[in-house]
Every structure is written in structure tokens, then in C-alpha cells.
Amino acid sequence: MDHQRVIRDVTVRLPMASSTPEACRWTVTALSRHTPATISVLLAVHDRLRCVAATGAWQVFATVPARTGIVGRVYATGVPAVVPDVSVDPDYLPVRPDVTAELCVPVLDPTGRAIGVLDLQWSEPTDLEPWRGTAQRLADGLGARIAALGGPPAESRSETLLRHAAALSSAPTEGEVMGAAARAAREVSTLSTALLLIGGQLGPSPATPSDLETRIRAELAGAGPVALDRMVDRAHRYGAGYTLGEAGHPPTEDYRPLTRAGVRTLVAVPVGPADAGGVLLVADERALRPDPTTVSLMELLAGQAWTSVDRLRTLARLREQASSDPLTGLRHTGPFGQRIAAATPGRTALLAIDVDGFKTVNDTYGHQAGDRVLVGLARALEAALRHGDELYRIGGDEFVAVIEVSRPEEAVRIAERLTEAARRIGRTISVGVAVPRPGEAPERTLRRADQALYAVKRQGRDGVHLSAA
CATH class of the missing domain: 3.30.450.40 (GAF domain)
Structure with missing residues (x-):
């Protein structure tokens, strides 16, 4: 060769x-x-x-x-x-x-x-x-x-959009999706400012916002939620819109807050469904003339942003369903196990709660009546607990409250508040109280609370018993 x-x-x-x-x-x-x-x-x-x-x-x-x-x-x-x-x-x-x-x-x-x-x-x-x-x-x-010849070829707008779509898909939070969508809209459109409004909330401000974005945010905050709703409603009612950048043509009343901020060019694109979505606003203080292709790319971007937001919300619902009881909405066994594993000896009390006579309700009136009892009791017990106390459903008619106390007597008083709350809705409960000992496994603490509960049952139910320290 x-x-x-x-x-x-x-x-x-x-x-x-x-x-x-x-x-x-x-x-x-x-x-x-x-x-x-x-x-x-x-x-x-x-x-x-x-x-x-x-x-x-x-x-x-x-x-x-x-x-x-x-x-x-x-x-x-x-x-x-x-x-x-x-x-x-x-x-x-x-x-x-x-x-x-x-x-x-x-x-x-x-x-x-x-x-x-x-x-x-x-x-x-x-x-x-x-x-x-x-x-x-x-x-x-x-x-x-x-x-x-000027270096490697520049990234095309479609390549830019694809790159940002990947970033949207991998964003771990709704706020990061909104921020990524705004960055993508600015880069793809070449306009100076972009804001995503979903559910009445604006996405996070960039680390170095443009002067125009700062003014827009201030105007929108002053205009109030009604003005924001009008912008969203307009976008969903009529579809994406954009200015032609021509002088002498006044904006519609819906966009007055934006023009007061100095906006002269605007692309407005609906995001998601009308009842839960929002609007993507891409703006500039220069009088420019966006082309229909730019608007189409913004619509694609808005669709990708909503898909990412909806995915995160769906995952959050699934996680909530996986960690909570579908009947009462209370957290159940998995989160409870994590919580008691972090219990502080001498400070965290476990209240084991059992509904008195619940089997009779099911046998006499049916499971639907039993479900109504459980839901009503869950709400009553939650209302009786203090802020920061946690209530779990760990079995059919078995509940556990995890509370922080300074001494065992405080835990007993809270347990008595729970029994009073149950009586007010026509039910009675038995409550066993146990405070973790130093070095004691959480499962052992719960077992002592259960033993205290059964002591209440033996004594006639509808009461509170404290496990021996």
C-alpha cells in the first residue's frame, strides 16, 4: 500500500x-x-x-x-x-x-x-x-x-429538542421537569425567556434569570390567580398562539400583565388537560416574528413536559398506594416497620389499638358496615392525636399509633384521648401502651404493647394498659 x-x-x-x-x-x-x-x-x-x-x-x-x-x-x-x-x-x-x-x-x-x-x-x-x-x-x-469552515456543524433544532426531551424524561421531580422545560423552550425557540405554569404554580426560576423573566414573575404575582387562570383558559380554549411582532396592534386583555413586564413577542402553548394542566409562555422583549415551525416545536415540548409531569404524579400515586391502606388511607405495615426501627428508647411510645366487638359488626351487618366502622374510627383517632403523631393500620381491625413523649404517663394520657374519641362515635377500643427500652428490638416493644392490649381485653375492654417498664 x-x-x-x-x-x-x-x-x-x-x-x-x-x-x-x-x-x-x-x-x-x-x-x-x-x-x-x-x-x-x-x-x-x-x-x-x-x-x-x-x-x-x-x-x-x-x-x-x-x-x-x-x-x-x-x-x-x-x-x-x-x-x-x-x-x-x-x-x-x-x-x-x-x-x-x-x-x-x-x-x-x-x-x-x-x-x-x-x-x-x-x-x-x-x-x-x-x-x-x-x-x-x-x-x-x-x-x-x-x-x-467554521468548525463542526451546529446542533439542529430537532437535535436540541431531542436532547432536552431526554432530560425531561429523566427529571426526578415535578419542579425539575418544569425547569428543564423552560430551559429547552429558551434554547429551541431562541427567545430570551420561558416560564411553565401548571396548576397555578410557576416553575422554578433559573439561577440567573433574565431581567424580563424577573419582571414577568413580579407582574404575574401582582396580577393574582384569576389573571393566571385567564391565560391558561385562553390557551386551552383556542390552542397555541403567537405574536407577529408588528407594532400598533394591542394585546388581548389576558396578556396585559406580560406586556406591562415588557414582553413584545410571545408564544403561548397549552400544557396537559384543561382541568389539571397549564400553559407554556415563551417570551422576548424584542419585537420578533416567530415562525409556525417554532410554535410546533414548542407544542411538542409542552407535550413532553406534561407526559413527564403526569408520569411523576402517577408514580407518586402508586407509591402512596403501595405504602398506605386503600380503605382508610393510613400507612400500613411497611412504613410502620421503618418507623419503629427508628424509635428513640425512652421517648417513642407504641400504642397498640384493637376495635372492640368488630367481628360481631362484620358477622351481623356485613363487611361493608365493618369497613364504614374502620374508616370512621381511623378519622376519629387521627383527629385525637397531636401534630406529628402517626397512626398505622397493620391488620383487619388493628391499629398502632407511634408517638413521641417525655415520659410513659404522657403516652397513657394520649391513649385515653383515643378511647374517648372512639366513644364519641359510638365505638370502643382497647389500647396497650409500651415505651421502648434501651437496646430493645422494635418487634419486642410492639409485642409488649400487644400484651398490654390483651390485658385490657381480659379486664373487660374499652380501656388503656401500660406495659411494665
Whole structure:
């Protein structure tokens, strides 16, 4: 192989390339005439490597995270990779099943900064060492031409939207979804300010809000919830809308708070359903002219934001259902076990509660009547407890209250308040009280509270008994 000829044939037309993609395509196409390798050029675009040109591959990765694969390693370190056997390199990304060797070199700009990689993969025995120097010279020439043409291609708006959609999908809280949606709207629309309003609440303010956003937030706070509801209602009633940036046309009354803040350009997009959603406001104090494509992208973004919010709310409901009793709404065994595991010896009291005569209610009047008794009793006991006390349902008619007290007598008084609350709704309960001992397992404390409860049962029910310290 005459590697000098390879370099000459590949680089001869590079100065004539009028764009970065054209320079990359010419490099790959010309190089492929001299080797059967799978060849690709990947350039850094935001936080990923985008395949700008490729040939000879069954499948090409459109983008690769900046530190993924051999290509990501070479880009991150700036050090070429010569891999005679890809099966032993854990970073290898399979493109086709018969590849045996890979050579990857960084594409550098004239300052020595990595802007991408040139990657070659072979499926037949190849002497990689001569190709290493050739590939690096070709990559250097390509890097110089790319720099002269203005650098790697900019991220398209659709790529920007896709990147932000991934961030929305992974946001762990509703507030972070709203913040991510606002950042995405600003970047995709190129307008200076974006706010997401859901359920009457504005999303979090960015660390460095624009002056316009600060004024908008102040105006909306002063306008009150009725004005916010009008904006949301307008968006859901009529759909997405935008200004044309033309002077001499007054805004509708619904948007007066925004114009008082200095807004001259506005895209307003409904978010979610009318009864639970909100509106995405994307604004600028310059008089611009958004195009319909921008509005469509904002609608896609609003839809993704609502999907993410709805997912988080659904997960929260499922977690609540998994940790609470569906009949009474009280937390049940799992959370109770976690709570008593954190009990403070001498300070945390357990009140084991049993409904007197509950089996008779079920047998005489049916389970629906029994359910009504349990729900009514749960509400009565909750109301009798102090703020911070916790009530759990751990069985059919068995409840446990976990309370913080300074001495056992205080726990007994609270237990007596519970028995009085039950009597007021026509029921009676038996309550056993136990205070954890130093070094005592939580299960042992609960067992002592149960034993105290059964002592009440033996004495005629409708009472309180304190377990011996």
C-alpha cells in the first residue's frame, strides 16, 4: 500500500469543500477507495459525537455519548487507539459482526483541541501500524479544513429538542421537569425567556434569570390567580398562539400583565388537560416574528413536559398506594416497620389499638358496615392525636399509633384521648401502651404493647394498659 498516495488522493480536494459535512464526506469516500474498512467521521456536537459521514458499514451509530466506545475514549483523551483484536477491548461498539480490528484517531483543530474522530474498522487481517500514521495525517488535514469552515456543524433544532426531551424524561421531580422545560423552550425557540405554569404554580426560576423573566414573575404575582387562570383558559380554549411582532396592534386583555413586564413577542402553548394542566409562555422583549415551525416545536415540548409531569404524579400515586391502606388511607405495615426501627428508647411510645366487638359488626351487618366502622374510627383517632403523631393500620381491625413523649404517663394520657374519641362515635377500643427500652428490638416493644392490649381485653375492654417498664 502506497500510503503517500492515499494521503494525496484524500487531501487533494479538501480545500474545495464548501462545508464541514462535505469535507467529511469527501474524506470518507476517497479513503474508502484504498481500503475495505468501515470508515466514519464523528464530530463533537454539544455533549455527543455525531456521525457526519460514513461508508462500508451495515449500521452506523447516528450519535454516541462523548465518552462511550473506543471513539468516545479517543475523543476524550486525544490519544489514538490501535486495537488489533476488538473482542478484548471492552469499549468496542459493534457495527458489524465480522469486524476484527479498529483504528481510531482524534480529529484536532489547529490549536490541538479534539473536535471529533476518524474511525476505521477492518474485518480482515491488516497491518495497523502504517495506517496509524496515515489516518492521523488525514485527520489533521480534515481538522484544519473544518476549522477554516467554521468548525463542526451546529446542533439542529430537532437535535436540541431531542436532547432536552431526554432530560425531561429523566427529571426526578415535578419542579425539575418544569425547569428543564423552560430551559429547552429558551434554547429551541431562541427567545430570551420561558416560564411553565401548571396548576397555578410557576416553575422554578433559573439561577440567573433574565431581567424580563424577573419582571414577568413580579407582574404575574401582582396580577393574582384569576389573571393566571385567564391565560391558561385562553390557551386551552383556542390552542397555541403567537405574536407577529408588528407594532400598533394591542394585546388581548389576558396578556396585559406580560406586556406591562415588557414582553413584545410571545408564544403561548397549552400544557396537559384543561382541568389539571397549564400553559407554556415563551417570551422576548424584542419585537420578533416567530415562525409556525417554532410554535410546533414548542407544542411538542409542552407535550413532553406534561407526559413527564403526569408520569411523576402517577408514580407518586402508586407509591402512596403501595405504602398506605386503600380503605382508610393510613400507612400500613411497611412504613410502620421503618418507623419503629427508628424509635428513640425512652421517648417513642407504641400504642397498640384493637376495635372492640368488630367481628360481631362484620358477622351481623356485613363487611361493608365493618369497613364504614374502620374508616370512621381511623378519622376519629387521627383527629385525637397531636401534630406529628402517626397512626398505622397493620391488620383487619388493628391499629398502632407511634408517638413521641417525655415520659410513659404522657403516652397513657394520649391513649385515653383515643378511647374517648372512639366513644364519641359510638365505638370502643382497647389500647396497650409500651415505651421502648434501651437496646430493645422494635418487634419486642410492639409485642409488649400487644400484651398490654390483651390485658385490657381480659379486664373487660374499652380501656388503656401500660406495659411494665
